[in-house]
Amino acid sequence: MNEYRNQDALVLFSGGQDSTTCLYWAKQQFRNTYALCFTYGQRHSQEVENARRIAEMAEIPFRILEANIISHLAPNSLTDITMTMDKEKPADSYPNTFVPGRNLLFLTFAATLAYAQGIRHLVTGVSEADYSGYPDCRDTFIRAANTTLNLAMDKQFVIHTPLMWRNKKQVWQLADELGVFEIVKNETLTCYNGILADGCGHCPACLLRNKGLEEYLAERGK
Numbered sequence: 001m002n003e004y005r006n007q008d009a010l011v012l013f014s015g016g017q018d019s020t021t022c023l024y025w026a027k028q029q030f031r032n033t034y035a036l037c038f039t040y041g042q043r044h045s046q047e048v049e050n051a052r053r054i055a056e057m058a059e060i061p062f063r064i065l066e067a068n069i070i071s072h073l074a075p076n077s078l079t080d081i082t083m084t085m086d087k088e089k090p091a092d093s094y095p096n097t098f099v100p101g102r103n104l105l106f107l108t109f110a111a112t113l114a115y116a117q118g119i120r121h122l123v124t125g126v127s128e129a130d131y132s133g134y135p136d137c138r139d140t141f142i143r144a145a146n147t148t149l150n151l152a153m154d155k156q157f158v159i160h161t162p163l164m165w166r167n168k169k170q171v172w173q174l175a176d177e178l179g180v181f182e183i184v185k186n187e188t189l190t191c192y193n194g195i196l197a198d199g200c201g202h203c204p205a206c207l208l209r210n211k212g213l214e215e216y217l218a219e220r221g222k
């Protein structure tokens with residue numbers, strides 16, 4: 001059916017809409033799929049427990065890696081409750097939800113684990129289509145990181161980004177095609193205020209997620 005049926009993949013997994021869709025995508029593509037969840041002092045610890053719950057539902061082995069060091073190095077509003085979260089991107093910089101270097105570090109840790117376990121494929125839910133302007137969600141960064149990891153470890157990793165060119169509406173569509181629309185809709189946690197599923201409805205993550213959902217449902221016809 002596909003070229004990866006006899007190979008394994010490691011998914012960078014947070015339990016949100018995007019990475020959950022990626023988890024099920026990988027489950028369909030690969031022989032064995034593994035989930036790796038990073039903790040870095042997120043405001044809502046239930047994010048990690050929810051990720052664990054979804055992985056259990058999907059029957060995917062789940063592993064947590066502590067990466068709190070990143071928040072010690074760079075204060076950001078995802079981890080520092082004294083900071084007010086930027087709702088929009090400031091004109092001359094990134095919103096304070098941006099954690100500089102995060103995806104590069106996470107990919108490096110993931111590749112290190114994958115190397116040790118003989119896994120060649122890494123899957124991450126970054127997207128350039130509806131992204132918040134983060135530089136480490138861009139396709140050029142992922143390609144560069146892939147090359148760097150291959151050179152650093154003398155391996156031929158393949159970083160898969162199934163959502164790279166999908167907007168949020170199209171991410172909902174992919175979940176539907178994978179047969180997990182209801183799971184993604186009801187079990188994932190995307191909201192910056194830590195509210196499951198449809199979320200608080202007014203934080204930036206909820207606005208993006210719910211707009212895409214409305215567009216997808218309008219297109220699907222129900």
Ligand code: ZN
Pocket residue numbers: 190191192193194195199200201202203204205206207
């Ligand atoms: Zn919200």
